[in-house]
Amino acid sequence: MPLAKPTVARINELAARYPSKQSAIIPALWEVQHEQGYVTDAAMAEIAQLLGLPPSLIEATASFYSMFLTRPEGRHEVVICINAPCMLRGADEMAAYLERAVGVRDGQTSTDGAITWHSTIECLGACGGAPMMQVDHRFEEDLTPERIDTILERLRQEPAPHGTEPTRAEAVPPVKGEKVRSGAEGARPRGKKAQT
């Protein structure tokens, strides 16, 4: 699906802002993900064309950064930190509770398409409010099972944070053969990352 006109305009604007067009790659990828929910090969090719750069360069950059998604996710993203400072305050227990409450494994999307959750070993910068998670990039701190329930209930009702995002999947079945880890096990890298 070609990029929407406002996205194209925004990418052109970004390219003009930096001393080098290449610096606009990451901001352009954000624009694409914002519009389409994830980053496709076709979208990366379009970015390449807009910036006058080889598509391989866009892909090389996109694949390095864990926040760029390469497949559709649910309407809402829930990320729970299980690094040591959060672990000390019960993050494993909260991750296990979250898993049961959403009803799918780490990295998967709930059957109603509302929520994709995963645990992360990458510290999210809220250790003072541990255990914590990010819901659509907003901080939710001092988690308890009750708080998790309230948040999930809200998410099941709410639309996606960036408007309708029609390309987001209704529900994404787990990828066949994919190794599924539990919340307490370790980080599941998002996107395709070179060293994993």
Place this chain on the structure above:
Amino acid sequence: MGIKPVLTKDFATENLHQLPFYERTGGYAGFKKALELQPDELVEMVKKSGLRGRGGAGFPTGNKWSFLPKGMYPRYLVCNADESEPGCFKDRYLIEKSPHQVLEGILIASYAIGCNLAFIYIRGEYLPQHDALEAAIDEARQAGYLGKNVLGKGYDIDVILHRGAGAYICGEETALLTSLEGYRGEPRLKPPFPAIKGLYGKPTVVNNVETVANLPHIVINGPDWFGAMGTPTGKGTRIWCMSGHVNRPGNYELENGTPIRELIEEHGGGVWKNRKLKAFQPGGASMMVLLPEHLDVGLDFDAIQKAGSLAGAGAMVVMDETTCMVDAARRYVKFFHHESCGKCTPCREGTFWMANLFDRFEAGDAKPGDIDLLLDIGYSIDGRSFCPLGDASTWFPRSVIKHFRDEFQEHISEKGCPFKKTVQEAVA
């Protein structure tokens, strides 16, 4: 010594993130005053103040500025807001509460080094904080604090806010610059240092958020005022991010040199649940573990280094007597494995094997030789990696083996974690 709000002194002010409220607390007076001075005078002032970088390495800020080669333009200032060190959340706090203070610091630093285009590199996860900075930049532009001919003083400055996308390595300054140029965030060889060949190959200064936030206060109150706070080699205050097993985790701005005991026991309310302190870690995930016997060490770069750890980015992770030190180290090792950029072999492979070994300990599959094997891998990474990420991945686990070797032994003899309550038990 003790609590000393400088950066955080107005944080109780409502709507401080908005320009009129920030100005009411004296905001942008520092930048106005700076514009009355010659750039060189500002560099000297910051040198004299003794301000050291708050991002982790503690390098003297004024010296960093003066390394820029004379007559080479354009030059860039990059504010490092890629705060990702596990245990740290001070930059986020500074940006949320007072984005204009950070921006004012950036403007002062830019003017001092003769830069007309500054960048803020903020980590992708900090979206609300990104939005706060963006709003602050817009407000400041409308008020004439940035743009062409700022405040009629003939100085042009613009600031570009750049959002990362999830890579801890981009907090390392050369990787940050590579990332800002649009590439994979891999570090570059130093020398040449960024001061000589940085962003787009031009002379560049990279300063941390907390570092620049100090600048308006130094300009207003003078270097002597700043130098009167703290210790002889660690002037001023620092914001300590306290987390883990304390009653009141959070950010505390303390004068440098304040004893660790005061931070944990007085401000943090002591170890939670009336338990005993087992260990703590100053500086974040990278830094070596310290023990209760170190509680009277001062919160200061040099004092903490003397005690066998590093102050790093100002995190204080507190661990009580029930903590499994092996599991704590395992989390950090897995973190470094996940975040290793893959550029150099010692770090890419070494963190992978360390993570594997730690999983073995956790699963009860570790063999008696595995403790020494861990040390051996650590030895092969530290000092042999391309950038400090690899080195730092070994410091905490090796210090834990040094002080808590018996816990590793127990994991072997008991075929698993002696501390572990199963997750199911805890939730049920």
